Amino acid sequence: MSDASPSASITLVLPDGQAIERVRLYERQQLDTGLWMYRMCVPLWQTAAGGGVEPAEYGTWVTAEQLRPLPGVDLGRIPAHPRTRVSAPARWAWLLDGRAHGRPATVHAEGCSSATDRAHPLGTMQALDVLARPGTTACTACDAAEALLPILAHGQDDVPTPDD
Numbered sequence: 001m002s003d004a005s006p007s008a009s010i011t012l013v014l015p016d017g018q019a020i021e022r023v024r025l026y027e028r029q030q031l032d033t034g035l036w037m038y039r040m041c042v043p044l045w046q047t048a049a050g051g052g053v054e055p056a057e058y059g060t061w062v063t064a065e066q067l068r069p070l071p072g073v074d075l076g077r078i079p080a081h082p083r084t085r086v087s088a089p090a091r092w093a094w095l096l097d098g099r100a101h102g103r104p105a106t107v108h109a110e111g112c113s114s115a116t117d118r119a120h121p122l123g124t125m126q127a128l129d130v131l132a133r134p135g136t137t138a139c140t141a142c143d144a145a146e147a148l149l150p151i152l153a154h155g156q157d158d159v160p161t162p163d164d
Helices: 124-131 144-153
Strands: 008-013 019-030 036-047 053-063 067-069 094-097 105-109 120-122 136-138
Touching (some): 105 124, 120 124
Antiparallel strands (some): 008 067, 036 053, 094 120
């Protein structure tokens, strides 16, 4: 199970709309873009060595849209880590790391420590075009996935079908 750091019960909303009450919220972290992410854990069972089961937690980071506070639960004790960057970059700049050693091509934000020295600069429209191609990913260690993927997905549900 998780460490003894402060935690609070909260409700987790699943993608299909179901809610799991009393998952554990452990910390909050603000990304450089200003978005807050929340580290939460769901209590589960896991197979124990030698047979049987034992308690365990599955943890992940989610946004506020996936969480709902429980009435009467104080979230003020939960550690919060606000962003440290005081100003946003003047412009978006992206890097494309090409396919290498069986890895897919990846789009990174300029300055990402995960980008290799083989990466080359892209504008925003070029980055979106490249991400629309199968086999290209957006880096999750920098702002690339958070900034570009929602733009790429915008309007996907509004695409007319042949029956329209």
